[in-house]
Amino acid sequence: MNQTIARFAAARIPVEFVHHYLNGTLEAHRTHFSSHVWKRAHSALRSSESFNRFVTWEDETFPKRLLEIPNPPYCLFYDGDLEVLQERTTAMVGSRELNRISQSLVQHYHSLIEETVSVSGGALGIDGLVHHHAVNENRPTVAVLGAGLNNLYPAANRQLLLRIPKQGILLSEYAPNTPVQKFQFLERNRLVSGLGDTLVVLQARRKSGTMNTVGHALEQGKTVFAVPGSPLDPLAEGPNRLIEEGAIPLTNSDQIIRDLRIVR
Numbered sequence: 001m002n003q004t005i006a007r008f009a010a011a012r013i014p015v016e017f018v019h020h021y022l023n024g025t026l027e028a029h030r031t032h033f034s035s036h037v038w039k040r041a042h043s044a045l046r047s048s049e050s051f052n053r054f055v056t057w058e059d060e061t062f063p064k065r066l067l068e069i070p071n072p073p074y075c076l077f078y079d080g081d082l083e084v085l086q087e088r089t090t091a092m093v094g095s096r097e098l099n100r101i102s103q104s105l106v107q108h109y110h111s112l113i114e115e116t117v118s119v120s121g122g123a124l125g126i127d128g129l130v131h132h133h134a135v136n137e138n139r140p141t142v143a144v145l146g147a148g149l150n151n152l153y154p155a156a157n158r159q160l161l162l163r164i165p166k167q168g169i170l171l172s173e174y175a176p177n178t179p180v181q182k183f184q185f186l187e188r189n190r191l192v193s194g195l196g197d198t199l200v201v202l203q204a205r206r207k208s209g210t211m212n213t214v215g216h217a218l219e220q221g222k223t224v225f226a227v228p229g230s231p232l233d234p235l236a237e238g239p240n241r242l243i244e245e246g247a248i249p250l251t252n253s254d255q256i257i258r259d260l261r262i263v264r
Contacts, residue, residue, distance in 0.1 A: 002058060006051040007044040009075035010175035017041060018074050022058075051175065053078055061085075069194040069220045073173040079149055080169030084117050084140040090256065091119040091196025091217070093210050094126025094203040095235050102126065102235075105202050105227060106133055111253040112200065114139050117168070119195045121146070121188065121213075126202050128157050131164060140168035144192045146185035148178035171195075186212055193217035200250060201226045204238030211238055214247075225250035 008018055017033055020026045021041075030038075054077045055062050063085040066072050090112045094102075106129040112118065113134050120127040122143035134141035143164050147153050149172055152161045164170055173191065174184060189212050193199050199217040201224065204210035217224050226247040229236025243249050250256070 002054075002056050003050060004045065005056045005058065006054050006075050006077075006175075007047050007049060008041065009054075009073075009077075009173065010049070010051070010178075011040045011044040013037065013041050013044065015071060015074055051077070055082060063195060065089075065197075066191065066194050069190060069216075071190065072194075073191065075173065077149055077172050077174070077176055078169055080165035081140065081167070082169065084142065084168055085195070087117045087140070089119050089142070089196050090116045091192050091199045091213075091222075092126070092130045093120060093192060093199065093201055093213050095205060095208060095210060095238075096123055096125035096127075097203075097205075097235060098125050098129075099203075099233070099235055102203060103129055106130060109200070109202070109227075109250075109253050110137075111257055113137065113141070115253075115257055116197075117142060119144065119192055121185070121192050122153075122157060122161055122170075123185075124154055124156060126210075128160060131157075132160055135160065135163045135167065138167055142168055142195060143170050144188050144195065145170060145172040145174075146188045147180040148172055148174045148176040150176040151179055153180045185209060189213040190216040190220075193222055194220055196222065198223045198225060198256060200256075201239050201242060201247070203227070203229070203235040205234055206237040206241055208238060214238075214242060223248065225256065227251075 020029050056075045061082045117140050118130050119142040120130045131141050152158045193216045224247045226239035226242040228249050
């Protein structure tokens with residue numbers, strides 16, 4: 001059954017279709033899905049393609065956080081240690097652009113990376129700095145990719161991404177050979193926020209992919225922290241705006257770590 005679910009995922013079959021397939025209620029909902037979806041589903045069911053290193057929502061090791069979000073993934077392809085997904089996590093996101101304080105900002109919040117499992121999107125900029133700090137400190141980190149695991153992107157982060165599975169994990173809802181497509185990065189943002197117990201926005205322009213991740217976090221009921229910055233800094237526009245709208249200003253890691261220590 002799990003291979004069938006993985007083939008459905010590779011064919012990009014909607015989650016609702018898979019629900020009905022598993023519950024045996026497809027015929028009662030036949031008209032809910034287009035002929036195009038049915039054609040892809042029949043092709044997936046006839047396929048003999050086999051996948052390795054994937055986890056479906058039928059498995060105990062599937063990250064439970066993702067079962068609670070809108071439009072949950074039903075299959076994740078991975079490289080690394082699934083167990084890190086059971087630990088306390090902090091999603092840390094930000095601009096693909098960097099400025100003179102970006103690295104210092106990530107260093108300032110180092111304890112979030114060292115005392116929780118950091119989650120980010122594997123991209124250039126803040127994502128890369130977060131993952132880089134984690135691997136250099138031998139701490140697990142989660143990189144949620146916007147393409148298949150055989151198409152690591154961006155190329156500039158390839159060597160960094162290859163290091164992550166030694167302590168952490170690479171995740172993708174796309175089958176391993178899925179090429180890079182722009183819309184997939186917006187789709188994956190809901191998984192970045194969904195995997196985090198909280199979301200921290202370090203730097204971002206007012207209109208950016210980072211703010212798209214924030215939108216998913218709010219829809220998922222996550223607590224959003226934002227790092228305040230100078231009104232003259234374009235990369236502080238996003239966090240400052242979030243704070244105006246009710247996000248929690250984050251000036252030091254203890255605001256989050258303190259709660260972690262209490263739970264322990």
